[in-house]
Amino acid sequence: MRTESLKKAGLAVLANLGTLALTAGAAYAEAVAAAPPTPDKGDTAWMLVSTILVLLMILPGLALFYGGLVRSKNMLSVLTQSLVITCIVMVVWALWGYSMAFTDGGTLNAYVGGFSKALLKGVDTATIVETFSRGVVIPEIVFVAFQMTFAAITTALVIGGFAERMKFSAICVFSVLWPTLVYFPIAHMVWWWPGPEFASTNPADATVAGAGMIWGFGALDFAGGTVVHINAGIAALVGAILCGKRIGYKTEAMAPHSLTLTMVGASLLWVGWFGFNAGSNLEANGYAGLAMLNTFLCTAAAGIAWPAFEWLLKGKPSLLGAASGVVAGLVAITPAAGFAGPMGAIVLGLVVSPACLFFVSVVKSMFKYDDSLDVFGVHCIGGIIGAIATGILVDPALGGAGIVDYTAGGAAVYPGLVPQVIAQAKAVLTTICWSGIGSLIVFGLIKLTIGLRVKEEVEREGLDIAEHGERAYNM
């Protein structure tokens, strides 16, 4: 088994070791009880900051990135949706989401956690969670907050697929159901594992047995390429198709009402993404530095490549192209952030931009779906490319960081191109299926009950006035 040694962006909660002790043996549990590790304040400070940065990504980052792209009559609807989704998902996370993602799920553990920490029961200022380094921990309450922002941004990302036409009431229901059926399980499958202490002191099989299913594939996902981006991209596509095209799609001009705001949004996404990617390291050390540097370089390369290809193909390099490239680069490096080397990150950036550009301009036109803000074309496609590339770029021979083998004292190993890429592909496919089916159920249910779409007059007049009773601008 090669999977036991993968360094993964999830972690075991020490409090759960009781459960896991079935396989772990009593000796370790006692040792932990004897001398529990204390959080380093540098790590805690970094994780507090990372959490704040992910909020910045959503509010106002994503809200502006998306908002700038719609027509001004729908601006407030995008902003309101982003803001209210964030609020709803956070409350849901505290009530049952954290528990569903980050506790042992008993017989369903391969797919989802349980309800033992519902209402954050047992989480207080003294409880801790492990990072990826043996013996290094951070306060659990900080981890709860950090992961909460991931749930919120993933859900908010989805709305770009059906912007300018979905009912606000449908959005509200979606933001409760979708995380519950789709996000929390996938987060559990990818990020839940027994932790480094257990992994270092137990046979590999035991660690896999205690982990989520996708973790068990041996797939690498440093900061959420599958959980966040592929997941959101698929959901957006499903939502876009079920909702139908916007009135006037492809016949009326639907130019972005403020590329200025879109650029501000893209910039704040970049700034905040360091909380996402380097924060996912859970520790302030050289690996966080690597994740940061990669997040700079892949993004920079992608930010060059997209407008460069536009320049070649359509004669003009555009700001929206550069901003789209930046986002595509950020998406692609997400799973690879702490695994690739800096030169690998640059190459990834150069590849992801033309691929996404091809999708949003050629493929989208071919299949004639109306993914308003290209969530599928940028996040899902970029996420898939990043996920697969991670399996390649992690190779130390290519400058990658290798995979931590906990059973071998934390040595960096690489199982070889084929098995690793297969593991990545399995993770991608599982995510696509789970998210596709789950999203279909969620949007289908809403469509059949309260309905997904606003009335035609509302869509024509703009959602701002009709749904929210306000206008974005009164100049």
Add this chain to the structure above:
Amino acid sequence: MRTESLKKAGLAVLANLGTLALTAGAAYAEAVAAAPPTPDKGDTAWMLVSTILVLLMILPGLALFYGGLVRSKNMLSVLTQSLVITCIVMVVWALWGYSMAFTDGGTLNAYVGGFSKALLKGVDTATIVETFSRGVVIPEIVFVAFQMTFAAITTALVIGGFAERMKFSAICVFSVLWPTLVYFPIAHMVWWWPGPEFASTNPADATVAGAGMIWGFGALDFAGGTVVHINAGIAALVGAILCGKRIGYKTEAMAPHSLTLTMVGASLLWVGWFGFNAGSNLEANGYAGLAMLNTFLCTAAAGIAWPAFEWLLKGKPSLLGAASGVVAGLVAITPAAGFAGPMGAIVLGLVVSPACLFFVSVVKSMFKYDDSLDVFGVHCIGGIIGAIATGILVDPALGGAGIVDYTAGGAAVYPGLVPQVIAQAKAVLTTICWSGIGSLIVFGLIKLTIGLRVKEEVEREGLDIAEHGERAYNM
């Protein structure tokens, strides 16, 4: 005496222990001299970041939140006022503010500090201040900067009450006088105390004797519910009344010129508020994590509740409602941030929004004052609700963190609902009175000398062109 053991968001400056040694006894002073604690770099890093975050709250956070709500002809006046107030208060803080707030005031110590640190005398890279944990310190110079941002934002908050009509010269004078007469004393009354080392090694009475008056009530205020929000809210109301209503108030449409910017401002307030609330912990540990999580959850709940009530009552959930809810939630959780439990924070958020909504829509219309941007309705009312609720939610039986009893080795205690709520109420009332009277003096003085209000033509044409010679937009 129950008050000695309260954990409060203020701290003793070790350099002052000489003064305090009158009560502390020579033994401790020597011990400190023998082995002064060194700041942990994780704590220092966190406090540097927190300070920056509070600046982000004002510039551009608050400036945009307020600016978006005024008519475009007055946009620059709001921005200029926010920016210049921040600058003035910072300079005043360095000259005499820090000293007035955070030194021993001798015979006036119950109300205000002295001038021993005027011009930051004696503050250098080596001096330190205590946090709330015994033996944990941070560099004093960082504390000076952190607290400076609090003085600046509080003063800037006030201008929302009389936006679109006050003279810029009056604003400038206000920003020197008001902090001096109102803010610095209240900060001293709430946050000045002998510190954990002293409190742990002395009888409770001695600690109270060395502390500011409101601290002495035993009132809890984690991050400034009284000092910042109730205080600014009252001052805004007084300013609004003395300044009089805007021309056209209630007869002309005064729709916000850019809710987009208001939303950006609200988002940045949220992002920056973690510096405010979690930073007020002065340490990067689990309590900072608790303050952060509460700041997420109360805000999220309030951000849901406000538009939900609008939906119920007026038929449409609005963006401005959601943004107002977010701010109300942030205000309410401020005093409670490190005291309430996560579920308590959610409940607080659900309560504060309808209360503020009621004030800004019903009460304000009833009393017919023109608090332009609802500083009173949101900050003062939200602050009062938060302050009172803190006394309840801190109860460990409700999931709260309890109150540190330094004389009992740092154990968490709770004096009971009635005494604690009374302590909170006394703090609220004292703040209302001091701020009300102080603000009346300040605005009254300005009105009688240079005048508060611009001429009618200026108000009609807009303050931007008339007072600043510029327009915000030239599209």
Add this chain to the structure above:
Amino acid sequence: MRTESLKKAGLAVLANLGTLALTAGAAYAEAVAAAPPTPDKGDTAWMLVSTILVLLMILPGLALFYGGLVRSKNMLSVLTQSLVITCIVMVVWALWGYSMAFTDGGTLNAYVGGFSKALLKGVDTATIVETFSRGVVIPEIVFVAFQMTFAAITTALVIGGFAERMKFSAICVFSVLWPTLVYFPIAHMVWWWPGPEFASTNPADATVAGAGMIWGFGALDFAGGTVVHINAGIAALVGAILCGKRIGYKTEAMAPHSLTLTMVGASLLWVGWFGFNAGSNLEANGYAGLAMLNTFLCTAAAGIAWPAFEWLLKGKPSLLGAASGVVAGLVAITPAAGFAGPMGAIVLGLVVSPACLFFVSVVKSMFKYDDSLDVFGVHCIGGIIGAIATGILVDPALGGAGIVDYTAGGAAVYPGLVPQVIAQAKAVLTTICWSGIGSLIVFGLIKLTIGLRVKEEVEREGLDIAEHGERAYNM
């Protein structure tokens, strides 16, 4: 020799000690090999954050500050240029920039580094670099990222000089050539030195011999007054002159299209500048606190002084004046951030604003060059004032922090006003010459080959549509 002991914002890479061991002697090298220092996680966390903050300064900070000042038809061109320059410089930095700036340059070491770390060879999660305190290190990969953002912002600053008229293709070529010929060498000259360990254990001459030329002058530059601001200011002036004036300059109204955005940009510059200034300390300690406090106070004073002088001279204090003052204050304090005392910082702020105001209004009109966004008048002039003032304000007698004398166990010394100001002046002059000549070569080359300037119709219609095929706003 007085120069050996200066505390400078550059540092030795331990990996280079092999080279330096020629002078250092084998004993030290062995000692280091025996027990390499480990990064403190608090320092690492702080440097991660600082790096992110500098990105925030550019994107969206600088982009908005500049963008708001141009006419709306050229908004996207400014944004695209800022974004794409940032991307290009980052990639160039990883490929050869870091190596040219921060490695030993062999025989050319006084002027520029070598290519030993091209493609970031040898930089990984385990390599470390020294800070300014003996025995204190941070991960090299974090330092690479931190310094990368400096290279990017300096290059992006330059475009303000010739905004609204330069071809995008010329901008792209510039952003590869200029850093290579101008920025990397100057960064090396100012910031490359053998580091505190070497300096503490070797004669002063040996340290100077291993350092860059300007470092060798004994000049102080805490965070890049010369490298960043004077450098960018000169390059902008050269570019503006070679490019020629905008059509309609001084005859048509060219009012800023959105002072709102300019204010947001100035605010984010201030927020991010703490990463720049306090981050340049490379450690989270009291000196970072001092740099932060000075960055607050000088900026605040300058933000008051500029509109105050406008008020006196032209009758109205403007927002653009306050924002310009803020930027001038930030520029001026940059070289002095960790050296001046708080009161010195206030004085510096009060001085720099009227000086820059005089330049942008009087001198610029006299010489009739079209430095579109006053990069020369604010950054170069402000930078020169700051650089010279640093030599005065560092004096402990004026409240300054003094200069670390590593050969005397880290004591704070001051060589006297005259020698220190001469050292500062030499640094300023060297930078002006190198940047002036280098920029002339770069812009001259571009002018002679692909040309610098857009066609007249393009300039009239606006660069957005003609060069990027988009409009910023579709309201």
Add this chain to the structure above:
Amino acid sequence: MKLITAIIKSFKLDEVREALSALGVQGMTVTEVKGYGRQKGHTEIYRGAEYAVSFLPKLKIEVAVKSEMLGAVIDAITSKAKTGQIGDGKIFVTPLEQVVRIRTGETDGDAL
């Protein structure tokens, strides 16, 4: 029929609209315009540069009326839009030959 075009100060719109409604005028069209006239503009200073802004924001109201309404409408506008200070604006009357209501195809008097 006549087309009445009035240039007025922006803050007078609501009063004018109400007065016209009271007269039975059922529709009007408003445009944001910049006016140049006897009313002086102002100077804007951006950093060093001074710009004389000679165009001031005004509103243009267009009302199509039956000829017999002309006097009443002009009086209403004049009285409501007047502040007595320079820059109050002007009223222009042009002949209107034909009116069509798009929704119904009604014409002329019926279309107003």
Add this chain to the structure above:
Amino acid sequence: MKLITAIIKSFKLDEVREALSALGVQGMTVTEVKGYGRQKGHTEIYRGAEYAVSFLPKLKIEVAVKSEMLGAVIDAITSKAKTGQIGDGKIFVTPLEQVVRIRTGETDGDAL
């Protein structure tokens, strides 16, 4: 010659322009306006305060045509801009005495 001024709903612009082009009309000028009429506005609520917004965004199209084109142009606009719902807009026809093309100095019919 006639100057035709039509107030229409914004989203009808492209259809109208195409129809006019098909008739051989080579130019037109469009302005964003606010219309007040039988079509009711909406209420906006900002925190407590409610505003009745009685002006709705419309587009004004101005087309100068030779008199013989008048009927065809009116028909084209009427048919394309019609949704059948209140607020579709109006067409106004005013006499046009003279037209000059600035570029060439051509006048009247030649200038259109």
Add this chain to the structure above:
Amino acid sequence: MKLITAIIKSFKLDEVREALSALGVQGMTVTEVKGYGRQKGHTEIYRGAEYAVSFLPKLKIEVAVKSEMLGAVIDAITSKAKTGQIGDGKIFVTPLEQVVRIRTGETDGDAL
């Protein structure tokens, strides 16, 4: 009296205004408009989607003058607004029956 309506390129406004002032014209009203004509627009591409933008930003100047000024004003506008390139714009002249100055109630010639 005549109402002169000119569509011109935006950057020509200041020159035209000065020329008219020189002729003694004391007022004018300017509107931002979008023009469609022989001058081709451009294509905008947003991610995949291409939009042909056929409307270009222009300024509309309205000047009410006494009939005897007509020729001079037309000449002034024509000469100042001309670049010789397609899209320079047009001048339309319509009859003006009545003018009122709101401030004073003066009418016609006195009101200009």
